[in-house]
Amino acid sequence: MTEQGSALASARAQVAAVRDDPRGRLALITRTYHGPTGRAPHHLPFRRAALSFMRWQERRGVLNALDAPVPGSAWWRGVNERLLRDGCESVALAGGLAGEPSSRAVRLWLAFIETPTARNWYRAHNASIVGAYLEHRELAEAESAAERFFMNVALGRVLYAHALVGAPRLAVGRFAPLGRVLGDPRLGMAGAFLSLRRVLPYRYPLTRDVEAYIADEQDLGRLLDYAVIVPRLQRVYEWSAEELREPRLLELVRDGNPVYAWPFEKRHVWRSAHMPLAGRILERATKAQ
Template identity: 35%
Template sequence: MATTVTYDELVAQTLAMCAAVSNSPQGRLQLREAYYGKYGFPLLARQELGNAFDKPGAVHGVDLPDLGYGNSEIAFLKWEIKRGVLNPMDDASMPAGSPWWRDVNLRFIYYSELAGLMFENNVSEPEAPVATLNWLNYLHSPSAKTWYCAHNTSILAGFERYKAQAAQEESVEQVFLNITLYRLMFAQALVEDATMFGELGAIMADPRGFAVALITHLPDFYPLNYPLHGLNDLRIIEGWELNLQGLGIRILDHDIILPHLTALYQACAHWDSAPFINSYVKDGKPVYPQ
């Protein structure tokens, strides 16, 4: 006879799961790799994106996993781990992590893993967090659009929930939080075909592809030192270094994204049921966590 599990029991299981990996960056990675081992749907990538994604390997020297829609998330998570922001706060053997980065990541994991348990146990709960409901939608109808909606709703919920922690970060690190956010929102806009780049943009931003794995290996775009501070770090992340990465940052951020930031965030507020994101921009400038 089948055992019936309740939503509240699944919440408790998910909280215990998150607590178990809270101080283990590698534990977080293993948990998410296992999730996408079940729910990455890599076959869809092979069918829709062509031979370049037929198997795991390397693209321009960057490892590409075979986790389907999880490829981008796992690539970014590996960068977070290398940067040390997910490290425990009180382990003398390693530099302390970041309360903000740790909390946003763990809250993200909670929403997604809860949806996975609900999906596996055929449990529905209309009062579940919006992010969890969006993950369920992705699990039932996997696509780049449903994945971005689930992923970005979860990230935005973390941004809003942990604004106090963000305010405790170094000022240059706060600038970088805004950069990571508007690049992520722009990627969703590409998939939503809400930019001038059309189908090419949607292919480049597809979470099954290699774009995130590649860009997180570019240290001017995604530095490994934490926390960022001082004018030198600010020049690097804002693209004012006289090198190819600096040029790329200026084109992507300053020429393509920032001139349309208000409209971008208005669109994301709709796509991701997150009206509060509109307060993250003022006079066309990113201002989180103010």
């Protein structure tokens, strides 16, 4: 069967139509949560988390056209397009268009459409995101050091949010009963993990050194990253690689340090030299089990 007229061809055409239109991208991802018939009440609540992440990207300008007065980021645009394409393809397949799922991520989106649970949403969403990270490593290398640092922060947070729902003892230790609530993408709290709006300025490209942005990070974000996520990061990546059936994800972490387009020799940025008392208490209280 030729690709023409297939679900994948439809998805590619929809994404191409909004490639240089950030608002159009937002509208497109919103439509995917309405399903093939335009009415999917059990899927709509999951838009909150997806839109939280994408609105942050749109406001920063990373989704702008590459020839715009303020150009966007080829890497961020590529990652976003993969998420859009997978979502559009799965909706098209669910609506009866011809074709087989083009990737495991699309199969996971179909599973979410069939059974819209928090864990199924994270599996699908994170499979698309991880696939895009792996696909666009060369584009990542062309970004500034500060941008590459925050690419790793974003990935660590989205994997951790999934673990809150799928492996709460790993994510928050003795507070595991709260994990599924904290990470539920239908609730507002999950947005804290899926958006970096409290960490990064609303502009692109970044112009300062990594250390300057780390120093500016608000207390809540710093505690979340350094006291809760980083101490269990290796295990979160290992769990995610198994959960998503994507062993290549383990290439992006080394000895608990993110190494996506980031040199292992500069791993000091993933540790806080002056952890406040509240952070030390939080780290002990949420120790993985």
